[in-house]
Amino acid sequence: MRNESLPHHGEDPHPVIDQKDFKPNKITGNPQNALDLELVSGAIVEKAIPPALVGQLAEIAGTGPASNRTGIRNHVENVYEGWTGTGWPPPYFDRVAAAEHDAVTAWRAIAYELVTRMAHIRTIEQARSRDGKMFTPAVVRETTNGIGWHFDHAHLEYPGTELDLGPGSQQYSVITYLSSPQHGELEVATWKPASAGAHPKDSYPLNEALFSAAKRIRVQPLAGRTAILSSEFAHRVHPTPTPRRFITMFVAVSTDGYAITFG
Numbered sequence: 001m002r003n004e005s006l007p008h009h010g011e012d013p014h015p016v017i018d019q020k021d022f023k024p025n026k027i028t029g030n031p032q033n034a035l036d037l038e039l040v041s042g043a044i045v046e047k048a049i050p051p052a053l054v055g056q057l058a059e060i061a062g063t064g065p066a067s068n069r070t071g072i073r074n075h076v077e078n079v080y081e082g083w084t085g086t087g088w089p090p091p092y093f094d095r096v097a098a099a100e101h102d103a104v105t106a107w108r109a110i111a112y113e114l115v116t117r118m119a120h121i122r123t124i125e126q127a128r129s130r131d132g133k134m135f136t137p138a139v140v141r142e143t144t145n146g147i148g149w150h151f152d153h154a155h156l157e158y159p160g161t162e163l164d165l166g167p168g169s170q171q172y173s174v175i176t177y178l179s180s181p182q183h184g185e186l187e188v189a190t191w192k193p194a195s196a197g198a199h200p201k202d203s204y205p206l207n208e209a210l211f212s213a214a215k216r217i218r219v220q221p222l223a224g225r226t227a228i229l230s231s232e233f234a235h236r237v238h239p240t241p242t243p244r245r246f247i248t249m250f251v252a253v254s255t256d257g258y259a260i261t262f263g
């Protein structure tokens, strides 16, 4: 189960590097106040998303079905939820099409700009199925549950599919927080799986003993804050007593800078 109970901030025996200790980010110009994740490829960016858009997105957070694996409410199922083990069936794409929303489209444009600045991307576009159906650009989510240790990397999770951009491809997550819950930190460890076949359905939650010596960082969710990180690294979300609302998009990038996005 993904909604296992996790320790709250302060009970974790592992040292963490707090947000305030991060070095200034290499991203220049707007948006201001970017902070470097330092240990993994990524950045924290404040105020890149207009507050009115954050409010609109918060209203649709979790308005779709709750995941029976995680308990997280999504506005539409993400690729992990829609995956059958061999692909994504036509009704999945029908549900994605029905959940299309202008606020998500507006957020995607800013997310593209942010991730293009920090990753080596030459072309970026929304992922489509082999018969041309759109994957969702992002998923707008609400939960008080934690998410156990996992990684997100389509090349390892969905090998051979339209989301797999081949050996050497990389994956990023762009996450904007739509609320400021108590606790509910994102924790990232400097460890990633090396081999294919390590799909989270088989490996979830990741055995923490695999990376007990790895350095970790924590990111506090704050309304309007955007985290862009290399999500191939092991990460988890701590539970919170108050609703944690967030929008997430995955960005897979091939070795020659072609990027596809999906939620």
Ligand SMILES: O=C(O)CCC(=O)C(=O)O
Pocket (backbone or CB within 6 Å): 147, 152, 175, 185, 186, 235, 236, 237, 246, 248
């Ligand atoms: O919300 C976050 O901080 C990270 C979310 C996450 O790990 C995921 O959706 O896979």
